[in-house]
Amino acid sequence: MQTPDETNATPATGIAARDWATAAADPQYRAAVVDLLGALAYGELAAFERLAEDAKLAPTLADKAELAKMASAEFGHFERLRDRLAEVGEEPTAAMEPFAAALDGFHRQTAPSDWLEGLVKAYVGDSIASDFYREVAARLDSDTRSLVLAVLDDTGHASFAVEKVRAAIEAEPRVGGRLALWARRLMGEALSQAQRVVAERDALSTMLVGGVADGFDLAEVGRMFTRITEAHTKRMSALGLAS
Template structure:
């Protein structure tokens, strides 16, 4: 997989940033949404494992699910260190994330694989973009949480094999990937818009280095570019 590209023109932030209440609130929001996303990914992958055509595939997806859940504890510890209740921090994001999953429920094994790779990949890229403007400790934690653990290679292998066996599958999955892209961007924008602290951080309004409107546009362009690259890796048109 190609690496994500993130603008890093701002000076690295320091722990002193956490003394700013607005910035601290934004950090708590980001950690909360990432943590809830990991729990939701665990639940979804555990459910998707039931669609697996072989026992080997079922174990692979179950292992992916366990990997997602294992990342939650470190996020909760960081939230507690910031004086926040992890469950209160996650709660505001449940509706948006669950809405995304309701609108993108996979119909079969292959759609579930695409969602795990494309949908989760878009969310991870979005969080990495925001994390680039955070204090070092928080940024490093978020980046570690979003690291791929070999899941991508599994998905690419299975999807490419499926398309080779049935060329009609490619067209259907390409449409599914476009739908995931649209839904993911809508939910990302909604999450940012509904949380004042995150919006301010993105726009540079918390007295921390942030993104201006032009930079926000470039950020979403990079998200779209990475989506196109992921689809190409799967052998699909974006």
């Protein structure tokens, strides 16, 4: 689920070529990274809670155990981000709090009604967020980039969701139409939420348009969201759904 084409990557320059100790000398860059880690940490904590809830809807004990394992992996990611925030002298809860309302709102508005909708939400919604963070990671200092990419590692949910959703559609084809509409709604809500969060945080928005992290400009932000949309279309196809 990697959006940036790493095979065409150019050598790192500017901030992307520095380590944290050097890059963090810029207070605006430091603020942007703290925001980024705070948003990621709360997202991982919310993912843990959601997967634990989704496990209750699982039709079999094996499915329940699989989701519980994924939830545990998400909590491990949260712990790494929390520990990193503390390591750089930031209070983790304070770093996460600005993003809680937006992420909680997204999850309230997109609460799944059944097991299959929960699988599609985790696969589609989490993948969109991962695509966004991977795009940003390409312009981060080397230490922060390594951490962000590590916590975005697939917990196994992608292949699990594809297998279960495709099997359900094969067994009952009409399910596909309902899930396709659901996935389109998730796409719209996820992009709106991401744009809203960035717009409300000056340091993050400055990073994206090039004021801090070299290489981004307004045109590139547009191309970034185009790449995220294209990746979503491919994932929909993998699920056996029309985008």
